[in-house]
Amino acid sequence: MDLGPEDRLHRWLRQRLRRAGKDRLGDDGAILSRGGPWTITQDQQIESVHFPTGLDPALIARRLLAVNLSDLAAMGAEPKFAFLALSCPPDFPTRRFLAALIAACERQGLELAGGDLARNDKVTCAMTLIGQLPPGGRWVNRGNARAGDVLWLGGPTGLSALGRHLLERGGRADLRRVDPPNLPALTRTEARLARAAIRRHLSPLPQLELGRWLGRRARAAAIDISDGLAIDLHRLCRESGAGALVRAGALTGPREFESLCRKIGVSSLELVLTGGEDYVLLFALAHGERPPAELGAVPIGRIEPEPELYLELDGTRHRLERSGWDHFRS
Amino acid sequence: MDLGPEDRLHRWLRQRLRRAGKDRLGDDGAILSRGGPWTITQDQQIESVHFPTGLDPALIARRLLAVNLSDLAAMGAEPKFAFLALSCPPDFPTRRFLAALIAACERQGLELAGGDLARNDKVTCAMTLIGQLPPGGRWVNRGNARAGDVLWLGGPTGLSALGRHLLERGGRADLRRVDPPNLPALTRTEARLARAAIRRHLSPLPQLELGRWLGRRARAAAIDISDGLAIDLHRLCRESGAGALVRAGALTGPREFESLCRKIGVSSLELVLTGGEDYVLLFALAHGERPPAELGAVPIGRIEPEPELYLELDGTRHRLERSGWDHFRS
Numbered sequence: 001m002d003l004g005p006e007d008r009l010h011r012w013l014r015q016r017l018r019r020a021g022k023d024r025l026g027d028d029g030a031i032l033s034r035g036g037p038w039t040i041t042q043d044q045q046i047e048s049v050h051f052p053t054g055l056d057p058a059l060i061a062r063r064l065l066a067v068n069l070s071d072l073a074a075m076g077a078e079p080k081f082a083f084l085a086l087s088c089p090p091d092f093p094t095r096r097f098l099a100a101l102i103a104a105c106e107r108q109g110l111e112l113a114g115g116d117l118a119r120n121d122k123v124t125c126a127m128t129l130i131g132q133l134p135p136g137g138r139w140v141n142r143g144n145a146r147a148g149d150v151l152w153l154g155g156p157t158g159l160s161a162l163g164r165h166l167l168e169r170g171g172r173a174d175l176r177r178v179d180p181p182n183l184p185a186l187t188r189t190e191a192r193l194a195r196a197a198i199r200r201h202l203s204p205l206p207q208l209e210l211g212r213w214l215g216r217r218a219r220a221a222a223i224d225i226s227d228g229l230a231i232d233l234h235r236l237c238r239e240s241g242a243g244a245l246v247r248a249g250a251l252t253g254p255r256e257f258e259s260l261c262r263k264i265g266v267s268s269l270e271l272v273l274t275g276g277e278d279y280v281l282l283f284a285l286a287h288g289e290r291p292p293a294e295l296g297a298v299p300i301g302r303i304e305p306e307p308e309l310y311l312e313l314d315g316t317r318h319r320l321e322r323s324g325w326d327h328f329r330s
Numbered sequence: 331m332d333l334g335p336e337d338r339l340h341r342w343l344r345q346r347l348r349r350a351g352k353d354r355l356g357d358d359g360a361i362l363s364r365g366g367p368w369t370i371t372q373d374q375q376i377e378s379v380h381f382p383t384g385l386d387p388a389l390i391a392r393r394l395l396a397v398n399l400s401d402l403a404a405m406g407a408e409p410k411f412a413f414l415a416l417s418c419p420p421d422f423p424t425r426r427f428l429a430a431l432i433a434a435c436e437r438q439g440l441e442l443a444g445g446d447l448a449r450n451d452k453v454t455c456a457m458t459l460i461g462q463l464p465p466g467g468r469w470v471n472r473g474n475a476r477a478g479d480v481l482w483l484g485g486p487t488g489l490s491a492l493g494r495h496l497l498e499r500g501g502r503a504d505l506r507r508v509d510p511p512n513l514p515a516l517t518r519t520e521a522r523l524a525r526a527a528i529r530r531h532l533s534p535l536p537q538l539e540l541g542r543w544l545g546r547r548a549r550a551a552a553i554d555i556s557d558g559l560a561i562d563l564h565r566l567c568r569e570s571g572a573g574a575l576v577r578a579g580a581l582t583g584p585r586e587f588e589s590l591c592r593k594i595g596v597s598s599l600e601l602v603l604t605g606g607e608d609y610v611l612l613f614a615l616a617h618g619e620r621p622p623a624e625l626g627a628v629p630i631g632r633i634e635p636e637p638e639l640y641l642e643l644d645g646t647r648h649r650l651e652r653s654g655w656d657h658f659r660s
Contacts, residue, residue, distance in 0.1 A: 006557075007565070007652075026569050028404040028554060029369035029461065036366060039359035042413045042458065043365040044448045049417075049458050074358040083372045085415065085456030087379075116456065118374045124448065126415030128372065129361065142357050224358060225335075235337070239356050322337075 009189055013098055015253035022111045030113040037133045040073035047123040052167055056174040057093050058100035060123065065104050068127045069206035070279040074224040076140035076215025081113040085121035086128055118310050137215035144221035145240035145284035152297045154207045154281035157229045158268065161275025163201025165264050171198050183263050193256040204279035210295045221281035228276035231322045233309060236282060242266025245319060246301040248313040274323060309329055331468035336393045339424060346432055354519055360443040361586065366547035367463045369518065371401035377453040386504040387423050388430035389532050395434045398457045399536035399611040404554040406545025407461025411443040415459055417450035467545035474551035475570035475614035478630050482627045483539045484611035486583055487559045489603020493531025501528050513593050523586040534609035540625045544613055552613035558606035561652045563639060566612060576631035576650060578643040599612065604653060
């Protein structure tokens, strides 16, 4: 029987999945007969909103997966199934996108189990992930933080936003190569950090292992930082009915981070607090608990009983607004 | 604590859901602890591709839900959870869209359990639905058809495509009112059918009850007609490793359907075979099985052993291509 272009793509995709022994695409719905409990997360990536127009489709696919995996990490879940809703112009290299997505899924033990393809003016993709509670694990919830807990960050924030600024200023990247923009008198270590920032922005590293470790604690609260440390800390505290104190000194990046921020004219502390798209975990643990050093988390403050957020800077407490440290705006 | 516009919308949404005793939106993922087996479906609605620009957001929401429910109907599943990925311009009336979506979900016993909102130039929405196997039911699969089965259609096809043509010719509709376009000498019954066609196009009726009935058979194959009877019959036959013969006489619409098609200059048989977006079930049942009359299904042909599709028209067999009856193209 003859096949239209959509069915040809569908057949190619099913052959590709069958090679890995998996193919649930033959029906109107994918069936999950066993397993669970499950958690379901959903996140989108939109051209010229979340990633620059013309970005390598393989990088778009990886980023879409990474931001979704980060939600599973924040729940302490094991990635199991992925569903893709992709809409794009007819000339978008869909197979390159799908091949990269499937390869990235396989590296995580994830099965691409269904989805929908449609036409659109701009590349717009939404992913739904289904994660499983690991054996012996607990769900990690935003609302689990208690006054007296230590507040931790799974890695530095601000680097991804620096990468976004560098891309807006002419930085370029594909799957293999990253070129920082032409900035005056960039030192070698600054250029290296600039490349790392662009790479981090385009290919965030979801902290699944840290999430699983948190799920093995008696109690842990976590959120992944997508909109910015300040906003997402507000969310964690709101769900927990608590407040927090953050030490600015614990957030400082390397010297090159400071100097690069100066060279492009942005405040490094503003990037760290509000830059967003870091996809590291912000979490609260009972005093005395400490993640394994190799997971790279650092303590940045503590959970407080009153529902207010403060930033301790040079020995003084400042209100920490959702939009960051209020002095930015003044 | 202060709230940004996104968190304000989120809070409003959670309050709205809590009124129905449901709120799984407080975390990075929604948790399903019990139930199953599950089936997961995904479908998109995109402005100016699936619906006209400027369509009432309440109608967009209902259509998004309906096309997704239709996939669950084709699986014989019970709707349980909905996840929404919506991207839209900042001035899109998101609350009107969400209120209509939640109300429509509630009518189906569905819980809006998660999602993601983002900025985009055009309204682009993707929905993921999770359906449960009803007690005592079986999954209805595309690959279950066998030679000798009777082929059935859950309702007329072509009406939705007629509605699309009428909208392209100036027809207008919102939640309450439908105005057909100005066409020469439209009779009262034609005008009534024109309104019904536009309404059917914008608000398809997913056949969940028929799907559940199919799931209680010992064996049933089904697919919902989204891309057109001819294409979707090819898909059902391909998955079943079979062919089919369709009687054109069984597909004829009412007299006004024929005359309206003539007035707008489209072939009624082409609309019926290839118009698409009908969201009725195309299904195969063992000879002798017959759905309850009130479900409105009609027999349109039979499943044949050879993997070819034929249309019987005026006593002659014609090849039925994916694109429809091949004479259309000559």
